[in-house]
Amino acid sequence: MRLSEYFLPLLRENPSEAQVVSHRLMLRAGMIRQSSAGIYSWLPLGLRVLKKVERIVREEQDRAGALEILMPTIQPAELWRESGRYDDYGREMLRIRDRHDREMLYGPTNEEQVTEIVRASIKSYRDLPKLLYHIQWKFRDEVRPRFGVMRGREFLMKDAYSFDLDFAGGRHSYNKMFVAYLRTFARMGLKAIPMRAETGPIGGDLSHEFIILADTGESGVHVHADFIDTDWREFDSVGWEPPALQEIVDHYTSIYAATDEVHDTEAAAKYGEKILSRRGIEVGQIFYFGDKYSRPMGALAIGPDGEAVALEMGSYGIGVSRLVGALIEANHDDTGIIWPESVAPFRVGLINLRPGDARCRKAADGLYAKLLGAGVEVLYDDRDESPGAKFAAMDLIGLPDQLVIGPRGLAGGTVEIKHRRSGERRDVSIEMALSQLTEPSLRPHPFPPSRAGEGRKGAERGQEESGVSGR
Numbered sequence: 001m002r003l004s005e006y007f008l009p010l011l012r013e014n015p016s017e018a019q020v021v022s023h024r025l026m027l028r029a030g031m032i033r034q035s036s037a038g039i040y041s042w043l044p045l046g047l048r049v050l051k052k053v054e055r056i057v058r059e060e061q062d063r064a065g066a067l068e069i070l071m072p073t074i075q076p077a078e079l080w081r082e083s084g085r086y087d088d089y090g091r092e093m094l095r096i097r098d099r100h101d102r103e104m105l106y107g108p109t110n111e112e113q114v115t116e117i118v119r120a121s122i123k124s125y126r127d128l129p130k131l132l133y134h135i136q137w138k139f140r141d142e143v144r145p146r147f148g149v150m151r152g153r154e155f156l157m158k159d160a161y162s163f164d165l166d167f168a169g170g171r172h173s174y175n176k177m178f179v180a181y182l183r184t185f186a187r188m189g190l191k192a193i194p195m196r197a198e199t200g201p202i203g204g205d206l207s208h209e210f211i212i213l214a215d216t217g218e219s220g221v222h223v224h225a226d227f228i229d230t231d232w233r234e235f236d237s238v239g240w241e242p243p244a245l246q247e248i249v250d251h252y253t254s255i256y257a258a259t260d261e262v263h264d265t266e267a268a269a270k271y272g273e274k275i276l277s278r279r280g281i282e283v284g285q286i287f288y289f290g291d292k293y294s295r296p297m298g299a300l301a302i303g304p305d306g307e308a309v310a311l312e313m314g315s316y317g318i319g320v321s322r323l324v325g326a327l328i329e330a331n332h333d334d335t336g337i338i339w340p341e342s343v344a345p346f347r348v349g350l351i352n353l354r355p356g357d358a359r360c361r362k363a364a365d366g367l368y369a370k371l372l373g374a375g376v377e378v379l380y381d382d383r384d385e386s387p388g389a390k391f392a393a394m395d396l397i398g399l400p401d402q403l404v405i406g407p408r409g410l411a412g413g414t415v416e417i418k419h420r421r422s423g424e425r426r427d428v429s430i431e432m433a434l435s436q437l438t439e440p441s442l443r444p445h446p447f448p449p450s451r452a453g454e455g456r457k458g459a460e461r462g463q464e465e466s467g468v469s470g471r
């Protein structure tokens with residue numbers, strides 16, 4: 001994508017309404033635009049990240065055997081009367097009347113809707129188990145929408161629902177999602193710690209929240225130091241057999257981690273100073289609630305013994321749009337965002353320092369075409385702007401690698417590659433630049449860790465290359 005043709009409305013100043021860094025950076029990087037409190041439009045750069053996050057979530061749901069469906073945003077009130085939640089849900093639910101005066105609502109979650117689908121078509125244990133999910137917008141009229149997309153009113157959620165004949169089956173479905181979540185967040189370079197949690201309005205007796213530690217998080221949490229040092233990448237070789245999954249879940253639930261609401265000071269006391277009290281961002285939550293919805297709503301199946309039983313259910317949410325903010329909270333420095341590669345809006349930012357110079361233009365255009373040809377996503381800054389403005393913009397939007405082309409380097413046959421996270425810069429030949437950016441195995445940084453504050457300041461770089469003042 002050529003920046004001269006793109007829509008990237010960057011802000012120079014920090015927007016005063018933004019209290020946390022992710023909100024500030026999302027506004028400054030032209031990723032979102034507020035429509036009304038807690039409701040946002042996603043602009044091109046932001047939408048690319050949202051789609052990447054969504055794709056990782058989807059791939060890991062599919063891998064766990066969940067089947068994708070798409071339920072509506074607008075639901076009939078009757079369904080929620082069947083479960084008894086219509087009145088319970090209170091003012092967070094956005095209630096609507098249609099032209100026939102029928103009561104409708106904008107779904108805050110979909111337990112009732114999915115239970116209705118399943119009860120209409122699943123009658124026998126032979127049709128079980130089933131894990132269904134969708135990725136759909138939700139609306140909750142939050143008392144205090146804030147922190148940008150992290151606590152919105154309209155937000156994108158992945159919600160999955162499991163249906164099993166008995167507790168053992170239900171437990172296995174829960175474990176599948178537990179491990180799918182570990183994998184999902186690990187792929188985004190995030191350490192999302194599974195913590196014992198309260199079940200809230202969804203109800204039930206078994207629940208974990210997946211929480212990223214961050215000072216700006218809204219949840220108070222208590223977590224064993226061992227969790228901080230865990231290597232989250234080890235899940236690549238996991239099988240889906242019940243004993244293998246149970247072993248992983250047992251391991252991760254044996255380390256103490258709990259949210260404020262369910263924190264057990266006595267149980268935690270035996271670990272002494274190893275228990276750290278921190279703040280965190282909830283990026284996902286899973287619930288096992290048995291027949292809480294299936295019984296009142298009549299979702300039954302005939303078991304092998306000929307008896308009808310209410311289905312055992314669980315539900316499993318991931319805050320897809322919240323994750324975009326959470327990722328920035330975990331990956332930024334003073335100059336801007338530092339995207340992990342798996343969710344970066346573009347892999348490479350190509351900067352032409354002198355678009356007016358024929359030689360620079362030819363080299364930059366050529367590299368752009370070759371990178372695109374190799375399937376690399378490139379944002380090409382071909383604008384007629386000062387080098388300083390270009391460097392600042394590139395650092396702000398945080399693409400993993402920057403490729404800088406300028407007259408001095410070209411005279412010596414080189415271009416500069418800058419790794420955004422480490423700040424490391426190297427002068428290399430055009431051929432070397434191409435092979436490093438197209439062949440992941442040749443790159444010095446194949447799997448950057450996600451830690452904030454590691455990059456160098458943008459002002460330190462590009463000094464020699466630009467030869468132009470005004471930064």
Ligand SMILES: Nc1ncnc2c1ncn2[C@@H]1O[C@H](COP(=O)(O)OP(=O)(O)OP(=O)(O)O)[C@@H](O)[C@H]1O
Nearest residue numbers: 149150151152155157282283284285317318319322
């Ligand atoms: N207002 C919101 N804005 C953005 N994402 C949200 C919001 N509410 C919930 N989510 C995301 O959806 C996921 C599943 O929803 P769940 O019902 O567990 O939310 P919740 O426990 O009510 O969230 P919270 O405690 O943050 O209000 C959450 O883990 C979170 O990541």
Ligand SMILES: [Mg+2]
Nearest residue numbers: 209282284285
């Ligand atoms: Mg929750």
